[in-house]
Amino acid sequence: DAGITQSPRHKVTETGTPVTLRCHQTENHRYMYWYRQDPGHGLRLIHYSYGVKDTDKGEVSDGYSVSRSKTEDFLLTLESATSSQTSVYFCAISDTREGAYGYTFGSGTRLTVV
Amino acid sequence: DQQVKQNSPSLSVQEGRISILNCDYTNSMFDYFLWYKKYPAEGPTFLISISSIKDKNEDGRFTVFLNKSAKHLSLHIVPSQPGDSAVYFCAASGNTDSSYKLIFGSGTRLLVRP
Numbered sequence: 001d002a003g004i005t006q007s008p009r010h011k012v013t014e015t016g017t018p019v020t021l022r023c024h025q026t027e028n029h030r031y032m033y034w035y036r037q038d039p040g041h042g043l044r045l046i047h048y049s050y051g052v053k054d055t056d057k058g059e060v061s062d063g064y065s066v067s068r069s070k071t072e073d074f075l076l077t078l079e080s081a082t083s084s085q086t087s088v089y090f091c092a093i094s095d096t097r098e099g100a101y102g103y104t105f106g107s108g109t110r111l112t113v114v
Numbered sequence: 115d116q117q118v119k120q121n122s123p124s125l126s127v128q129e130g131r132i133s134i135l136n137c138d139y140t141n142s143m144f145d146y147f148l149w150y151k152k153y154p155a156e157g158p159t160f161l162i163s164i165s166s167i168k169d170k171n172e173d174g175r176f177t178v179f180l181n182k183s184a185k186h187l188s189l190h191i192v193p194s195q196p197g198d199s200a201v202y203f204c205a206a207s208g209n210t211d212s213s214y215k216l217i218f219g220s221g222t223r224l225l226v227r228p
Contacts, residue, residue, distance in 0.1 A: 033215070042120075042203055042220035043158070058215065090157055092216075102148055102160030103216060 003027040006106035019078040023091030031094040032074040036087040120219035133191040137204030144208035
């Protein structure tokens, strides 16, 4: 299928523990994004990357960090998970800066913080 | 402040009739507008887009209309089919802060009744 996979697909973790979500692509796209989806808020951008080691913050970046050491992998880390970070997380890739032809999304990671 | 708004959280239409989903935006710097479709437990998939230099784009049963003066766009689905039942997200992209990112609305859940 599409060359983007997210792992894990589901995770339950305890408050205060660190969590890392992985996004892996085989499309060699330059741009990668992490979004979270919550009821009433749609999709909100957490962090994005425009190349290896080049990342920037989105609108809801507090409590999250990212790393991109290779073109194909974009990691999202919750340093100390909180209940407010319970959400569905989507990774997306794009080969254009403008995203005019759309992003390709992964299938999502459902994270529950208890 | 939400830059992209979908004020109708849900819409129900009869199979065969027209579905009209609406979206409003506030930032005049947006260049592209896109619609995504999302089924449960899947990532959003790109549906159709329109550039700000156009006022209409058509792809099969799907047509997107853009009214720049009103900062409004709409997605028309004709005829609607039960398989169209999904959540639809409106998104916008542009050089709004010297970078390009897709900004999403909160989504509209469409139900097409057989």
